[in-house]
Amino acid sequence: MIAYCNGDADAFAELYDRHRGALYRFIRRQCAGAVADELFQDVWTRLIVARRQYQPSAKFSTYLYQVARNRLIDHYRSSGRSPEDPRGDDPPDPPAAGGQQPENMAQTRQQASRLLSLIEALPVEQREAFLLHEEGGLTLVEIGEVTGVGRETVKSRLRYALASLRRGMEGWQ
């Protein structure tokens, strides 16, 4: 990011290529597809605009996901939609009976879809902490910096999130 601020456009391309997938999924798991594309572009645009204000006091990923989180909060506020219901009218798929699923690739796909549905059904703080760790690779401290809470709070959120997911995936194992 410092190289890009000094005028190296290729540095930004490398940075973008490194974080584009994870950030996109972080946003995509919390809002609908078309909106996710727009928010994703907006996050990077804000990053470009605010490049001179960037201070390398923390990891770039921490800064990047903090910007993305703020943009998501703005989106929630502007759309009036509750962050607890990121998919809107799309309810999570009901769990199917485990004995009825064929043991093939389709089963794996269904398990993934089920897990995603469960993640999207998590409370926003737990989902946020889960995604920040899975997609952003942030530690408990970094997640706490991004979300503005302490390490133990993040740990507690993650514990609850994992418990919810584990319960939701019972029968899909």
Add this chain to the structure above:
Amino acid sequence: MSEHQHDDEELEKFLSRESTLSRRYRESGEEQPPAQVDAAILAASRWAVGADRTGAGRTGADRDRGSTRHTGSHYGASTHARTSWRRSRVARWSVPLAMAAVVVVAVTLTIMIERDPELDRIYQRYDSPAPYEGVAMRDSATAEADVAAPQTPTPAGKGVAPGLTDQAGKPAPALPPAKKEGAEPVQLARNQPTTTSPKATEETVHQLAQQDRLAARKRSEISDERITADQSVRRDAPAIFAEEQMAEGVSPAPAPAEPFPESISVEIEAAEDSDVGIAVLDETAGVDEMASPDEPASVDQIASPDEMASLDEAREESAFVGASALPEAEEPVPSSVTTPGRQQALAPEPATVLESDRELAESAQPAEIGAADSVRDPAQWIEEIEDLVAQGRRAEAIDSLEEFRLEYPDYELPPDLLALLPASGD
């Protein structure tokens, strides 16, 4: 307790990415942003770097706002970047191009003004000596030449050059330059006493002609503006000619209703500037019959030395006779009469004038009387009538007496003259 420990173990595995949930989440798919979004973001990043390098005078925040104004849609981001780049290029070259255009226009106008022949003429006009300077030169030269010229005492005060005085010793009023140029030989000649012989008069006439030639060459350099000014002055020429002829005894010709056309005025100017320099406009012949160097006899007659001598004597006598008839010495005198030859040209019958001095005096006397009819002294008039009766010119005496009665009906006539009148009850 065991459940809490199980959660902690699972959290530890999750944080170390070894949990089953983490594995299954990673297997859920590798969703990637659309290619258009990637292109738009990368284009915006490159444009921002380019704006940093080329943008001058704009703050970074302004450039950033401009670069991200339409980035809400990733499809228009690249287009916006190209448009913004064009705008920045236009803004960069607009000031230098404007300055270059101003310089080109200024240089072009300067060149055009410098090469304008009309302006060159104007500059030459203002660079040339002032008209009064030329007139002063001519005045001094003419005054020197006119010292020995035969002069006729004339009333002063009509266009004497500055610095000169009239007969009464009073400073004469100045005339406009154009008028003064044409009339100055006349005034100088009139204001000088008669001190030379006819021989010297002929020489003086030739000297005047030479002076006029020199002056004509000088005046030929005068611009059209000067000519226009002269024309405006000469619009009063008809009235002046009428006064001149009245003073000379010529029957007054009807003045033109309109001023002279400019072409005629220019011809007058040219004729006066010609080598002859003493051309006279004969109204009876029309303005087109101007004097030219090739036709001196038709318009300008220069008398021989003998004729000039007789003419001078006649002039003196006529002036003496007319002194009582003229109301005052300030009566205007024809300005076109510059020399005795010119005076002769304006006389009603030049041939008669050249016959004898007496005849010249007699031909001039009625003219002077006629010019001053309205102010004749009744006593003198009565004496003239009595003289006519004594000379046996009874008819003339009766005519003059009737005219006297019309002019002065209440005047008491002598009995002898009263007897001349027909019996009308008076």
